[in-house]
Each structure stands twice: as structure tokens, then as C-alpha cells.
Amino acid sequence: MSLQLPSRAAASVKTGARAAVLGLGLLALGACSAEDKDQLGRLAMPIPASEQAPATYDLWKWAWVAAMVTGVIVWGLLFFAAWRYRRRSTNLVPVQTRYNLPLEIFYTVAPILMVIVFFFHTVQTQNVMTEIKDDPDVTIDVVGQQWSWTFNYTEQGEGGQTPYTVGTTNDRPTLVLPVDQTVAFQLHSPDVIHSFSIDVFLTKLDIIPGRVNVLQVTPTRIGDFRGKCFEFCGAYHSRMIFDVKVVSAADYQAYLAELQEKGNVAPAPLLGGSAVNTQPGLNTDAEGEHS
Numbered sequence: 537m538s539l540q541l542p543s544r545a546a547a548s549v550k551t552g553a554r555a556a557v558l559g560l561g562l563l564a565l566g567a568c569s570a571e572d573k574d575q576l577g578r579l580a581m582p583i584p585a586s587e588q589a590p591a592t593y594d595l596w597k598w599a600w601v602a603a604m605v606t607g608v609i610v611w612g613l614l615f616f617a618a619w620r621y622r623r624r625s626t627n628l629v630p631v632q633t634r635y636n637l638p639l640e641i642f643y644t645v646a647p648i649l650m651v652i653v654f655f656f657h658t659v660q661t662q663n664v665m666t667e668i669k670d671d672p673d674v675t676i677d678v679v680g681q682q683w684s685w686t687f688n689y690t691e692q693g694e695g696g697q698t699p700y701t702v703g704t705t706n707d708r709p710t711l712v713l714p715v716d717q718t719v720a721f722q723l724h725s726p727d728v729i730h731s732f733s734i735d736v737f738l739t740k741l742d743i744i745p746g747r748v749n750v751l752q753v754t755p756t757r758i759g760d761f762r763g764k765c766f767e768f769c770g771a772y773h774s775r776m777i778f779d780v781k782v783v784s785a786a787d788y789q790a791y792l793a794e795l796q797e798k799g800n801v802a803p804a805p806l807l808g809g810s811a812v813n814t815q816p817g818l819n820t821d822a823e824g825e826h827s
């Protein structure tokens with residue numbers, strides 16, 4: 537049984553429903569701040585801040601567009617078929633089609649083509665992300681350890697020494713990077729698998745114990761950002777956050793000099809191992825070691 541309304545009443549119910557949906561939609565959009573709307577436009581991606589980032593951003597954006605187009609076609613065909621070939625009377629069965637060769641060829645070939653296109657663009661993006669130049673401007677040896685980071689500004693101090701910062705679970709470290717310079721991150725782990733990323737760079741790489749993975753990024757925007765470990769690595773994984781400051785070349789040199797002045801300098805990069813377990817702050821019994 538279906539609800540029968542007089543046609544004029546039905547029309548006004550429809551108009552009312554449409555107005556309500558439109559009103560709610562406008563209200564929802566109106567409630568968004570300009571920042572939210574901007575985020576919607578970027579489909580929640582952070583604003584890219586590296587030379588490599590646009591490749592990931594484009595892949596993300598166009599994958600969404602492709603998915604939406606596919607969705608609209610599939611939903612359209614579904615509703616069209618359901619409506620067009622609906623059962624029109626109780627004693628008449630609609631035409632039962634068992635085979636339709638052109639249609640079957642279409643829905644076999646179309647997804648294969650889509651996968652090929654996605655694969656092609658994914659490989660292209662991956663090539664941008666993993667490209668390694670022979671002469672990066674700056675090399676930073678990064679150690680991801682349970683559960684913080686050590687950043688070694690490799691051989692960038694006086695006399696080829698290495699200024700460094702060490703974070704602990706209690707004390708979030710800061711990574712300082714020069715703008716518009718290619719930075720090679722050499723990634724080390726003395727314990728378990730971690731993953732290194734600064735979200736605005738739209739790239740990341742796993743850190744595997746026993747091998748050195750290299751990620752090269754060229755920051756393009758001065759500012760304060762945030763990085764973190766993207767691989768669940770144990771109880772305090774959530775503390776593996778670090779601050780990132782992208783600064784001018786002059787400010788970068790000043791920062792290195794400051795580290796040097798504070799005595800945060802070593803003859804060679806600190807790559808974890810036994811040093812990690814003796815870090816101040818990691819051992820909760822070692823009261824007072826951590827300031």
C-alpha cells in the first residue's frame with residue numbers, strides 16, 4: 537500500500553522538502569568558517585609546503601574526482617535501471633535479461649582501464665617522492681627512537697662537527713629547516729619501525745632498524761609546522777610529535793650556531809643505539825636529569 541496524496545498537496549510537500557534540504561545545506565555551509573571552507577576545497581589536505589607536495593596533492597585531488605565521477609555514473613545507472621525496469625503490475629514480470637555481451641565487456645574493461653590510469657599516476661607521484669639528488673644542500677640524520685627524535689645537522693657545525701637536538705617523551709624536540717634548500721633526511725632507528733613525516737610536505741617514509749632510508753624534501757614556505765611518527769611503535773607512540781620551523785638561510789645558520797654555543801654538538805651524528813637508553817627523560821627513575 538502506498539500513501540496517496542492529492543496532486544496539489546503532494547506538489548507542495550515536495551517543494552517544502554526541497555526548500556528544507558536547501559535551507560539545511562546553506563545553514564551547514566554558513567556555519568563553516570572561512571578556514572573550514574578552504575579545507576573543504578582542498579578535501580582536507582594540508583596546504584602544501586614543499587616542492588614535492590603538489591604531486592601528492594594532485595594525485596589525491598584527481599583520485600577523488602575520478603571516484604566521484606565513477607560514483608555518479610554507477611548510482612545513475614542503478615537508479616535508472618531500478619526505475620525504468622521496475623515491475624509495473626502485479627501479474628507482469630519485467631523482461632529478464634540473462635546475457636548482454638556489450639555490457640559485460642564494458643564492465644570488465646572499464647575497471648581495468650581505471651586501475652591502469654591510477655597505477656600510472658601513482659607510480660609517477662611515487663617517483664617524485666623518492667627522487668634522490670646526488671648533491672642535497674643539507675643532510676640531516678634523523679633518529680626515530682622509542683619514543684622521540686634526535687635530529688643531527690650532519691657536519692654543519694664548526695670544523696665539520698654535528699650540532700644536534702634530542703627530544704624525549706617529556707620534551708618535544710624542534711627540527712629547524714632552511715627554506716628553498718633540498719634537505720636529505722637520513723632515517724635511522726635503533727629499535728622498532730617508525731615513520732617520519734611532516735604533514736605539510738605531503739610525503740613520508742618508514743624508518744626501518746638496520747637500514748638507512750633517505751627522504752629528500754625541499755621546503756618552500758617559511759613557518760611553524762608539525763611532524764610526527766606515522767607508524768604505531770609502542771606505548772608512547774602518540775608522544776612522537778615534533779615541531780618544525782622552516783626559516784631563512786640566515787636564521788638557519790644562526791640556529792646551528794646557537795646549538796653549538798649551548799654545547800649541543802658532537803664529532804659525529806648520534807645515531808641511537810646505547811645512547812638512546814641513557815637519554816635524560818627516557819628513564820623515569822632518573823629524576824632531575826631532565827630539565
Ligand SMILES: [Cu+2]
Nearest residue numbers: 730765769776
Ligand atoms: Cu614511532
